[in-house]
Amino acid sequence: MVALLSVLIITLAFESHAFAPSPGFANVRTPVTRILQSTLTEQDVSSRQSTASSSPVSAPVLTGQRKKVVTEPALWEYNFGLQDPQIPLPHGLVPDLSLPETYAITQDQIQTLEEDGVVLLKGVFDPEWVDYLRKATAFQVNNPHFWAFAGTASKLYDYIQRNVWQTNKAFANFYYYSAVGDVLRQCGATEEIRVSTDLLMVNPNKGFKWHQDNQNGPITPEEGIRFWITMDETPRDYGAPVYLKGSHRNDCVDPSAVFVDINQKGLEEYRDDQLTFRTQPGDMLVWHPKTIHKIDGPADGIWTSYRRVLGGTVAKGGSRYHDKRGTGGVLSDLGRHGMVDGDELKSPFFPIIYPRFNKYEAAQRDAGKVGRSAADIVSKVGGMATAASGEKFRSFFQVLGSRES
Numbered sequence: 001m002v003a004l005l006s007v008l009i010i011t012l013a014f015e016s017h018a019f020a021p022s023p024g025f026a027n028v029r030t031p032v033t034r035i036l037q038s039t040l041t042e043q044d045v046s047s048r049q050s051t052a053s054s055s056p057v058s059a060p061v062l063t064g065q066r067k068k069v070v071t072e073p074a075l076w077e078y079n080f081g082l083q084d085p086q087i088p089l090p091h092g093l094v095p096d097l098s099l100p101e102t103y104a105i106t107q108d109q110i111q112t113l114e115e116d117g118v119v120l121l122k123g124v125f126d127p128e129w130v131d132y133l134r135k136a137t138a139f140q141v142n143n144p145h146f147w148a149f150a151g152t153a154s155k156l157y158d159y160i161q162r163n164v165w166q167t168n169k170a171f172a173n174f175y176y177y178s179a180v181g182d183v184l185r186q187c188g189a190t191e192e193i194r195v196s197t198d199l200l201m202v203n204p205n206k207g208f209k210w211h212q213d214n215q216n217g218p219i220t221p222e223e224g225i226r227f228w229i230t231m232d233e234t235p236r237d238y239g240a241p242v243y244l245k246g247s248h249r250n251d252c253v254d255p256s257a258v259f260v261d262i263n264q265k266g267l268e269e270y271r272d273d274q275l276t277f278r279t280q281p282g283d284m285l286v287w288h289p290k291t292i293h294k295i296d297g298p299a300d301g302i303w304t305s306y307r308r309v310l311g312g313t314v315a316k317g318g319s320r321y322h323d324k325r326g327t328g329g330v331l332s333d334l335g336r337h338g339m340v341d342g343d344e345l346k347s348p349f350f351p352i353i354y355p356r357f358n359k360y361e362a363a364q365r366d367a368g369k370v371g372r373s374a375a376d377i378v379s380k381v382g383g384m385a386t387a388a389s390g391e392k393f394r395s396f397f398q399v400l401g402s403r404e405s
Contacts, residue, residue: 066302070158070202073144080146082368084169085139090128093177100356103179105186113187117248117291118275124183125229125282129174134231136170137308141202147372158203158303162215164310165198165351166370171310172351176362180229180284181314181354187286188225190316193354194345196224197333198312207238207297210260212253213289216313218333219345221255221289223319228285231308234278239307241285241295245273248288260292267292289313314353319345334372 089095103124113119125133141159144152145168148161165171175181181193196217216224234240244262252266262271270292277285287293297303323341324333337349348364351357364370 066300066304068158068203068302069304069306070141072152072158078144078146078149081167082169082366083140083143083145083167085136087132087135087139087170089173089177090126090132095173095177096359098177100177100181100353101179102182105183110187110189113286113288116243116245116275118243118245118277118285118287118293119187120277120279121183121284121286122280123282124179124284127282129178130231130281132170133174133229133310134308136168136174137200137202137231137310139170140164140168140200155205155301157201157205159200160202161200163197164200165195166365169366171198171200172362172365174310175351175353176357180227181356183284184225184227184286184314185354188314188316190318191355192317192352194315194319194350194352196313196315196319196345196350198310201307201309201311203297203303203307204239204295205297205301205303206299207295210244210262210292210294211258212260212292213313214256214258216289217315217350218321218324218339219313219315219319220322223315224289224313225316226287226289226291226311226313228279228309228311230279230283230285231281231310232306233280234307235298235305238296238298240276240278241293243275243277243287243291243293244270245275246270247292248290250290250292253290253292255290262292315345315350321345335370336372 089098091101092098093101105121109119109121140148140161144159145161145164147163147167148159151157151160151162161167165175175195185191185193196219197215213226216226228241244267247267247270250267250270252264253260260267279285321339321341321343335349337347339345339347339349346352348358348361348370351361351365
């Protein structure tokens with residue numbers, strides 16, 4: 001645990017110029033396609049090279065030995081600063097001119113979310129949007145950002161990057177122009193949606209055992225809405241998220257806890273009522289931050305296909321800033337925004353995406369002013385280390401270690 005904390009502190013405490021604006025692709029090194037081509041047919045490899053890796057690959061094994069479709073970046077392959085894949089928006093949308101798209105969900109779906117704590121919204125994003133996200137993800141994996149180092153080096157995922165919208169323009173544009181904000185404002189019965197924190201996740205190795213989400217940014221569970229947007233078909237034997245139906249209503253699990261023992265007292269009415277979702281490309285999962293869930297990866301931790309997801313937490317209108325120093329939740333709030341406990345959550349660090357994005361906030365992001373400072377990171381993560389020594393992070397590190405279980 002101490003070793004992992006040391007890695008986190010050293011990794012995060014780089015100078016803030018990691019977010020400094022960079023003209024064009026000046027900060028992007030020569031891409032290295034980290035696809036083990038021995039797992040692909042010649043046709044798959046050719047297709048990958050011509051489509052920027054946007055299409056899903058089943059990756060048949062040619063040698064009889066299972067091999068990952070994504071390999072870990074070498075240290076020198078990581079990039080700094082802002083990145084812009086320059087991917088055209090779908091449906092003829094024009095940056096700075098087009099309004100964000102809309103998508104109507106039903107009252108039954110909203111009621112399911114309220115009662116079950118989770119709802120699957122099928123086909124929210126059409127093939128054009130799925131292709132857009134796949135291309136953005138392929139660019140990011142082949143041009144890994146420094147802020148993915150800690151999570152990827154931990155072996156939790158083949159690639160994982162928090163707040164990818166801050167550094168990758170394609171993901172920022174997705175939030176600005178897709179229907180994601182409209183869907184989530186309906187789910188939350190709110191007139192405003194802001195991105196609290198997000199994650200680009202590629203292949204969760206062995207998965208995560210039962211847990212609730214506490215990396216929601218500086219907001220309370222009741223102020224947030226969790227979401228997943230899937231780019232790939234769920235494998236038949238693993239990878240499907242499983243939720244305890246109605247468990248968001250439990251009053252026995254500490255809101256700051258991550259790992260959950262579903263056999264503990266108080267969860268009797270939930271533990272046997274499990275909902276499994278085999279998501280497809282373009283589907284969206286939405287759930288309450290307290291809903292208990294898990295995901296099982298392959299037993300050997302080797303994904304021979306893709307499981308690419310853009311997920312995270314949005315804040316409803318009226319949310320306040322909550323300083324989470326001394327808890328594991330601080331890791332999703334490491335920006336130099338200057339907000340203090342109790343402030344109204346209005347900042348370029350938590351950009352509004354519904355009813356539409358704010359051009360000033362977007363300009364701050366594009367200028368590289370939405371980033372992390374060494375002083376703020378040391379202050380926040382230092383408080384976490386102190387608390388960890390007092391056992392407050394046992395639950396947090398249990399879930400980090402669940403890939404070994």
